[in-house]
Amino acid sequence: xxxxxxxxxxxxxxxxxxxxxxxxxxxxxxxxxxxxxxxxxxxxxxxxxxxxxxxxxxxxxxxxxxxxxxxxxxxxxxxxxxxxxxxxxxxxxxxxxxxxxxxxxxxxxxxxxxxxxxxxxxxxxxxxxxxxxxxxxxxxxxxxxxxxxxxxxxxxxxxxxxxxxxxxxxxxxxxxxxxxxxxxxxxxxxxxxxxxxxxxxxxxxxxxxxxxxxxxxxxxxxxxxxxxxxxxxxxxxxxxxxxxxxxxxxxxxxxxxxxxxxxxxxxxxxxxxxxxxxxxxxxxxxxxxxxxxxxxxxxxxxxxxx
Ligand code: PMV
Numbered sequence: 001x002x003x004x005x006x007x008x009x010x011x012x013x014x015x016x017x018x019x020x021x022x023x024x025x026x027x028x029x030x031x032x033x034x035x036x037x038x039x040x041x042x043x044x045x046x047x048x049x050x051x052x053x054x055x056x057x058x059x060x061x062x063x064x065x066x067x068x069x070x071x072x073x074x075x076x077x078x079x080x081x082x083x084x085x086x087x088x089x090x091x092x093x094x095x096x097x098x099x100x101x102x103x104x105x106x107x108x109x110x111x112x113x114x115x116x117x118x119x120x121x122x123x124x125x126x127x128x129x130x131x132x133x134x135x136x137x138x139x140x141x142x143x144x145x146x147x148x149x150x151x152x153x154x155x156x157x158x159x160x161x162x163x164x165x166x167x168x169x170x171x172x173x174x175x176x177x178x179x180x181x182x183x184x185x186x187x188x189x190x191x192x193x194x195x196x197x198x199x200x201x202x203x204x205x206x207x208x209x210x211x212x213x214x215x216x217x218x219x220x221x222x223x224x225x226x227x228x229x230x231x232x233x234x235x236x237x238x239x240x241x242x243x244x245x246x247x248x249x250x251x252x253x254x255x256x257x258x259x260x261x262x263x264x265x266x267x268x269x270x271x272x273x274x275x276x277x278x279x280x281x282x283x284x285x286x287x288x289x290x291x292x293x294x295x296x297x298x299x300x301x302x303x304x305x306x
Contacts, residue, residue, distance in 0.1 A: 001076075003040040004108045005305040008101040010035065010085075010092030011141035012169065012270055012297065013261045015229050016150075016207040018185050018236060019200040020135040025151035025207045027160055027214070028141040029167075029297040033086035035094055036305065037101040039109045042077035051098075053084030059095045062126035063102035070122060074110040089175040090293065091267025095131070096138035099123045104302045116143050119302070124154060133182045145301025149211060161215040165297045166272050168250065168281055170290035172242040174266030181238055181263040188236065199232050223256025223272045230259035238264030246290040253277060253284035268293065 009030035016026025035053075037060075042048055047064075051057050060080055068075060080102065088094040100123045107114040123139040137150040140157045147162040189196045206225045213221040230247065233239055239260055246269045247258040254277035261270045269290070273281050282292045 001041050001109070003038050004105050005036060005038040006101045006105040006108065006302060007034040007036045007305050008097040008104070008142040008302040009033070009145055009299040010090075010094065010097055010295075011138050012092065012167070012268065012295075013137065014147070014270070015210050015226060015259075016203060017229075017233060017260070017262060017264070018182070018238065019203040019207075020137050020150065021133070021182060021185070022189070022200050023152050024200050024204040025149055025156075026135070026137050027147060027207060027210060028137050028150060029147040029162065029165065030141050030145040030299040030301060031092060031295040031297060032299045033092060033295055034299070035085065035097040035101055036083040037098065037105045038081045039078045039105045040081070042079055045077050047077050048079040050079065050081040052082070053088060054082050054094060054098050055088035056095060056130070058130045059099045059127065060102050062129045063099045063123070064106065065129075066122045066126040067103055067106040071106070071110065071112055074112075075106050078109070090171055091176055091178075091262045093138040093142065096123070096127060097142045099126050100139055100142040100302050108304055119143050120154060120157070131179055133179050143301050146298050147214070160211050162298060163217060165214075166219050166275060166278070167297050168255065168271045168273055168278060168285070169293040169295055170246045170250065170269050170271070170285040171293050172240070172246060172266045172268065172290060174240070174242060176263045176266040178263040181265050185236060185238065196236070199235060203229060203232050219272045220256045223258075226257035226259045226270070226272065233260055233264060240265050242266065242289065243269050245288045246285050247271070249284040249288035249290070250281050253281040255281050
C-alpha cells in the first residue's frame with residue numbers, strides 16, 4: 001500500500017457565530033491555509049502518530065474510531081502523519097480540518113467511496129465525542145470548501161456566492177477556549193432565554209441579509225452587517241479588549257466593517273475593506289498589537305493530494 005495524502009482547509013466564520021449553535025444560520029469561508037494528513041503502512045504492525053502542529057491528537061484518534069466503527073475495522077496499522085500550514089492557536093479550525101482529513105484519508109486508504117454527507121456525519125460525531133459542544137459548521141467548511149451557508153446544525157449546507165471577498169484577518173495572540181465560551185453562552189441562554197433568543201433571531205436576520213449582499217458583491221453593506229453582528233456578540237459578552245482594540249483600529253483605518261470570528265475571547269478578528277485601504281488597515285492592526293494573517297478565502301474543501 002502506498003502513502004495516501006489528503007488535505008483540508010482551515011476556516012473563518014464570517015457571520016452568525018454562537019447563534020449557529022442554536023440552529024441559526026452562519027456563513028463560513030474555507031481559507032487557503034491547509035492541514036495535511038498522510039497515511040502510510042506501519043513498519044511494525046502498530047498504529048503510530050506523528051502530529052506536529054495539531055494541538056490535540058484526540059481528534060485524530062476519534063476520527064479513526066469513527067471510521068472503524070462505521071466501516072468495519074478495515075484500517076490496517078498505519079503511520080498517521082500530519083502537517084499544518086497554520087498554527088493551531090489561530091482558531092482557524094485545525095481540529096475540524098484534521099478530523100475531516102483523517103476520515104477522508106482512511107476512506108481513500110481502504111478504497112471506500114464516501115459522500116460529503118456521510119463524511120460530514122462521521123466528522124461531526126468524532127468532533128462532538130472529543131469537544132462535547134459545537135455546531136459542526138467547521139467540519140462542513142472543511143468538507144465543502146468555498147463559502148457555505150450552514151443552518152439547522154447541518155441539516156442545511158449550501159454554497160454561498162462570495163466572489164472577490166476583500167477580507168483582512170488579525171490574530172489577537174490569544175487562543176480562545178471555545179468550549180468554555182460556548183458553555184458561558186449556554187448559561188446566559190438558560191438564565192435569560194428571551195433576551196438571548198432575541199439576540200440570536202436578530203443575528204439570523206443579518207446573516208440572511210449578508211448572504212444576499214455578498215452575492216451582489218456589496219461588501220460595504222456586508223461590512224455594516226458585520227458591525228451589527230459584532231454589537232450583538234459584545235452584548236452576549238464574548239468579545240474581549242484585545243479583539244475590540246483590533247476592530248477599532250481596522251475601522252479607524254477605513255474598514256467597512258469588522259468583527260470577531262469564532263467563539264470570541266481571542267483568536268482572530270476579520271474586517272472587510274476597500275482594496276486601496278488594505279495596507280493602512282494592516283498597519284493599524286499591527287500597531288494595535290495584532291498579527292495580520294495573510295490568507296485567501298473560498299479555498300477548496302477536503303481533497304486527495306498527489
Ligand atoms: O472557536 P471556533 O473557531 O471553533 O468557532 C466557534 C464558533 C461557535 O459558534 C461559537 C461554536 C460553534 O461550534 O459553532
